[in-house]
Amino acid sequence: MSTRWFSGSALLIVASLVLAACRVGAAQGGTVRVVSDLPMTGSALGESQSIVNAIRQALSEKNYKACQGRWTIDFVPYDDASAARGAWDPEVVADNAHKYVGDQSVAAVIGPLNSDAAKILIPILNPAKLVIISPSNTYAGLTKPGLGAEGEPDVYYPNGERNYARVIPADDLQGAVGAEWARVLRVKSLYILDDGELYGTGIADVFEKTAGTLGLKVLGHESIDPRAADYKALVARIKRLKPDLIYFGGITQNNVAQLIKDIRGGDYKGKIMAPDGIYEQAFLDAVGSKAGQGLYVTFGGIPPQELTGRAAEWREAYIQEYGPNVDVYAVYGYIATQVVLEAFERVCAKGKPLTDRAAVRDAVLATKDFDSVLGPFSIDANGDTTITTMSGSLVLGGRFEFVTQLGNR
Template sequence: MKRTFAVLLAGSALALGACGDDEGSSGSGSAEGDGGGSAETLTIYSSLPLQGAARTQSLAAVNGAKLALEQAGGKAGNFTIKYESLDDSTAQQGGWEPGVTSANALKVAGDDSAIGYIGEFNSGATAVSLPILNEAGIAQVSPGNTAVGITSDDPGAEPGEPDKYYPTGVRTYARVLPKDTYQGAALATLAKEEGCASAFILNDKEVYGAGLAKNVELAAKTVGLEIKGNEGIDKNAANYRSVAANIKTTGAECFIYSGITANNAVQIFKDIAVALPDAPLLGPEGVGETGFFDPKEGGLPADVASRVLITIPGVAPEEYPPAGKEFLTAYAAKFGEENPDRYAVYGYESMMLLLDAIKRAGENGSDRKAVAEQLLATKDREGVFGTYSIDKNGDITLTPYGVYKVADGKMVFDRSVEAKA
């Protein structure tokens, strides 16, 4: 039946302003339907930050999604699938922006042909879009979220999480990256492996950063790492010299940043590097972006970057299974990149996961509820980075983490780290 909520959302979207499509758009759905229940031509949207520090990664995810749909012949089962890429960022913000993210979700919820949504890149953005999409019953797959509270109330979640993201009481969300329970363990373990007996954490106070910092603290107790402090930062500060000076007085032997690049991560690392000249500087996948590590894109200078280690979920491309190696070959042939950004893989797998859910829904592949159910029922899928399932909360069952160094403006795989959560 027609969803009154979706109609109201569509009207609200106009008040929030139009959301521009980017150059990755492949057109929008045009079929008529009843809330995604009977359309023969369906639309899968993505919502990613196409401006700012994560632009390169987001465009890679868009390309990966486009490749997946192309390989599927633009179909899922008997349904024709169209893809439309939306931007959840603004140039002024330099990353995702709540109003734009909300408008994207409202637009999709109000489109009767919409059957799936790839996004968001940032966990904080998903906290905005997920309740809207859940109310509309749209299956959502994130190629970038890791915050614990999006899917569970495990340690690291805030009060009210995750229930506040699912107003229908039914899960409609999954992600292709492991939750930060594992990344927190990876960062704490990495600090110990680097010879640190203690560490100081700065977090950016967003859903992702604040939650991950808590996970690092919890994991630190297990591995015997003393946490000298865990403080939130002012992302708009001109510099962090006074903060760095205070950290120095604690005697912390390692520095751990918990947050995203767009929240002034480059300046933070530069100032901490001066105050702690001998300390390893550790960061999560939230800074695994060209805007952080490539000086040509405003990233870290070489002398600071040489001391940085970044934890990244998944295995190195050299360790991909056959499906992953086939993806790399196909991506290189289409886009001319032999070593694509890892978000190309995440975008590809996110699209494939949605297409698979639609296909498995059979004749009900145009029904949002049926597709969301199949998404959460994914079992033993042969994905590009290994065989995995999606658990009842929407979490992927693959949990390995790699450690990357920064050299010549690029991330270079160093080693794997065993993150025991």
């Protein structure tokens, strides 16, 4: 009887000591690391640098401190691209991921830019309970069942727990509003192309499905070879079908500029539409003002120049610090960082250290009614933002010009 009492008391004492140690660790603080995983080499450098700038902006507003100054935040921007590819590289992404897992000071990862990179990053970080929050990934299969390949999204979460969130609407929304916009533009028939990557095929598939439900005639859907020298034969074949619109799902780095040049050069008279994978200066530079003129582009958010209220104030502050080139994903990088910072505060409030990865992960995924510069939003059970506002733009005179708001908040 006394032995049982002693054993129980010992367990209570040990548990109390562990809890006290955790509280002391949280109270004393230390240094914690936040990293970004973005392509800082190649044509995506501009948009990646803009996100990095926005991350620094959010951190500097807090003097790189958290929890009443007890914790210092060390920010390290990682490059997930290689010079050989000139774009994000699967091997580099995987190597980075293992570095994050091994560095116990890393509490959160902001990124990646590309959905295909997220497909590699998430399952490596998942067993380590390390949270990822992306300002730009939109492939629906990363978070939502029934909208991607078989087994998605569970295949990315081997320990059965989610560790990924995003602050930008997913492709099942953008692809759908793109098709609806095509209907508004009086399109009756269309041909769909994609770049064969996760993001491109995902958004193109949603566009195709929605177009069909809207009564638009889909004349065909195929993937291009991103390394092709030209697409003249493909364009000639599509042109014979006389579609009112050609839709391309993909990113700048997969040769879309050459594709559009060949479409224009083939004397195609219909409309061309693409999603925000090409919404960057690098695309405008590559395609040129003549070939790009009149291109319809959807974006899973609001362009920087159209931001109002607190978001406009954020943009002005960004420009004063980093210059006039504000990429479309910058504000989402800023918001993603703020979500992490707010999660840090809630972790400390529970008496836990910021090196407790599971606690940080759970706090990020539990984000509710967050008061961002774009308005209040929550992270739902899948890891998706509740913001659904999107926009449509035209390429005019070598610039993206806002035309209309798509979707709803």
